[in-house]
Each structure stands twice: as C-alpha cells, then as structure tokens.
Amino acid sequence: MSGLRLIRCGADPRGDWLLERLSLPPGSTVQAAEQWTPPASPERLLFLLTVDELGPGEDCIRLLRRLRALPETALSGCLAGVLVLGRTELDTKDLGRRLIFTLNLAGCGFPEGPLAEATGSMRNLAVTRRNHGLASLEEAWVFAARDLVRRLTDFTAPRFEKPRLLVLHASERSTSNTLALADLVLAALDPRFRVRTLSLRNGTIEDCRGCGYQICSHFASKGSCFYGGSISQEVLPAVQDCEALLLLLPNYNDSVGANVMAFINRLTSLHVSKSIQGQRLYALVVSGYSGGDLVAQQALGALCLNKRFLLPPGFCLMATANDPGQALLLPGIREQAAAFAARMGAELLE
Numbered sequence: 001m002s003g004l005r006l007i008r009c010g011a012d013p014r015g016d017w018l019l020e021r022l023s024l025p026p027g028s029t030v031q032a033a034e035q036w037t038p039p040a041s042p043e044r045l046l047f048l049l050t051v052d053e054l055g056p057g058e059d060c061i062r063l064l065r066r067l068r069a070l071p072e073t074a075l076s077g078c079l080a081g082v083l084v085l086g087r088t089e090l091d092t093k094d095l096g097r098r099l100i101f102t103l104n105l106a107g108c109g110f111p112e113g114p115l116a117e118a119t120g121s122m123r124n125l126a127v128t129r130r131n132h133g134l135a136s137l138e139e140a141w142v143f144a145a146r147d148l149v150r151r152l153t154d155f156t157a158p159r160f161e162k163p164r165l166l167v168l169h170a171s172e173r174s175t176s177n178t179l180a181l182a183d184l185v186l187a188a189l190d191p192r193f194r195v196r197t198l199s200l201r202n203g204t205i206e207d208c209r210g211c212g213y214q215i216c217s218h219f220a221s222k223g224s225c226f227y228g229g230s231i232s233q234e235v236l237p238a239v240q241d242c243e244a245l246l247l248l249l250p251n252y253n254d255s256v257g258a259n260v261m262a263f264i265n266r267l268t269s270l271h272v273s274k275s276i277q278g279q280r281l282y283a284l285v286v287s288g289y290s291g292g293d294l295v296a297q298q299a300l301g302a303l304c305l306n307k308r309f310l311l312p313p314g315f316c317l318m319a320t321a322n323d324p325g326q327a328l329l330l331p332g333i334r335e336q337a338a339a340f341a342a343r344m345g346a347e348l349l350e
Ligand SMILES: Cc1cc2nc3c(=O)[nH]c(=O)nc-3n(C[C@H](O)[C@H](O)[C@H](O)COP(=O)(O)O)c2cc1C
Pocket: 171, 172, 175, 176, 177, 178, 179, 250, 251, 252, 253, 254, 255, 286, 287, 288, 289, 290, 291, 321, 322, 323
C-alpha cells in the first residue's frame, strides 16, 4: 500500500501549519472532506479535523452523517488515524472518538493510539513534550502527529493460527442478557480460537489507587500493582497473554459497570510496562433502553485511545434488552452474533 490519503475537514490556518510539517510518505494525497468518497479498494486514511469555539462545524457534521450512511463493509480493509485540532479545551476528544466510532461501524480498522489531538492551549501535550525533551508544545504536537503518520503507514495486523480470546464479564449468569449474547457469539466462533472466560466479580475489586508513575512502574515491572488481588494475579496476566479481548458490557447508567471500570483503570499497570502490544478490543453492549453507543464509545476511548488496544473493524455488537432472556428473542440476533464471530475470525485467523 503506498501513501496515505489525508482528508481535511474544517478550515483553520493551524491545519495548514501542521500539514507543512507532517512529512507524509511518498504517494500521499490531500483532499477536502467534501470531495472525498469512500475508496473502492483498501486505503490508509488520515483525517485532519479542526474545531472552533462553538464545537464541530457543519462540514464535520456532514462528514459524520455521510459516514453513518455507509454499509458496514464500505471501508473493509481500510485503516485510519485521526488528528483533531481545537480552539478551546473542549470537543477534541469527543469529536475524535465519535469519528473513530463512526468509521469503525463502516468496517474501518485502526492501529494502536489512532487519535492525536491538540486542545486550544495545547496543554494536553505537556507530558509528550517533557518525555521527549521537546522545546515547545507546538513541537510536541508535530511529534505526536508525525508519530501517528508513521504508525499508520507501518502497521500490519498480526494474525494467528490459534488466537487466544479472553472474555471478561461482571454479570450474573442466570439472568444476564450480555452473557446470553456472548454465548451466541462463542457458539458461532471458529474452533481454532482458544477461549478463556473470567468473571470480574471474583473477590473484591479495588479501583486504581492512582500511584505516581514511579510507583506504578515499580509494581508493573514485577507484574503486579499496589493492590494485588485477583486483578493483578489473574486478570492482568490473562490480558497480557491474549490476542483479543472481548468485554461484556451491560449499560449501567450509560456507562460500563463499576467492576469493568475498575479493571480498565487497573490496566494502567500493563500500559506503563508496555505489555499492551497488539491485543484487539471487541465488545458486546446490552442496554435496557438506549445509550449503547455511549457505552461502546467509552470502552473504545479508554482502551484504544487512552491505552493501546487495536480497534478491529466492527468491534462492537450492541443490543437492546431489559428483562432476563430478552436478548435471545431479538429479531435477527443469532445472525448478528454469527456475523460478529465471523468478523473476529476474518480479522485474527491466519
Ligand atoms: C444499575 C443499573 C443501571 C442501568 N442503567 C441503564 C441505563 O442507563 N440505560 C439503559 O438502557 N439500561 C440500563 N440498565 C438496564 C441494563 O442495561 C439491562 O437490564 C441489561 O440487560 C443488563 O445486562 P445484563 O443482563 O447482562 O446484566 C441498568 C441496569 C442496572 C442494574
């Protein structure tokens, strides 16, 4: 695959300033979002969005709406990264995450860390500046954007003869709609997958203590964490050993449940020891009423944008079911579960 296609949305001179410094690989092209149409064959796509004091402009909204109209295989084989430049401290993460979620619904995959953003003050780049000894926040922004270009250009998706899939849940088996949906997916999964299922309800789960970087690195280098317990002894090693993670996420107040959130926060230990390397993220979200997209985006944001899980095409299956057993009665749910399992096989198997 040669070059990137850079798709630009929003007029802002700071976008031109960045473009002049990006060092795109040979063969790359730059196109306005309004002129861009989804490619007929796989491409590497880099979106550059700018957002002003009032939030996403009409051109960004139009892009999101056009993408939402695409069928779920429209961007099969495409890989993307997203750059967002803000005017204030608001909107950059939200817009970047929404665009990545929307592209993913259309079958686009993403490398690790697919979003680079600069808020209005650029203070979000202070740690990057310090860690890499850069002279200014502007330099840190160029560094972060170039790093994304490099990772997007170099990325090859790893495949496996017998992929290890880790399923994590915190639900009650006898009543859980999310576990019932997972059973449908696992029944349809290629037998070459080696599946391990762990409950996050085993023992007491402590949330991340927020140790400083030094203390966190100290425990992480010993394969542990300040609190120890089942998360350190069983769950984190299992995440380190898997090639794909399937999170089961009932919607609790438009959020992942507390046990799952504690697990995500405790993943910081694997993040600082650089043990999240190439694992794919998948999720099953069940809401009683609405808001599954919020939960899916929360998981995507925490694990793929903040940590470094890979985001495979169509990473999430969302369903609406409230009473126990209702998920299995949804029209077409078996076909959707089978299609989701087939996507996992197509993505991970050699
Ligand atoms: C504490 C709690 C909070 C919930 N909050 C929401 C919510 O905000 N939105 C929603 O659509 N459903 C909500 N629900 C309903 C669940 O998402 C729904 O019952 C789902 O089937 C639960 O999955 P499970 O059976 O796997 O536990 C909530 C349920 C509980 C117990």
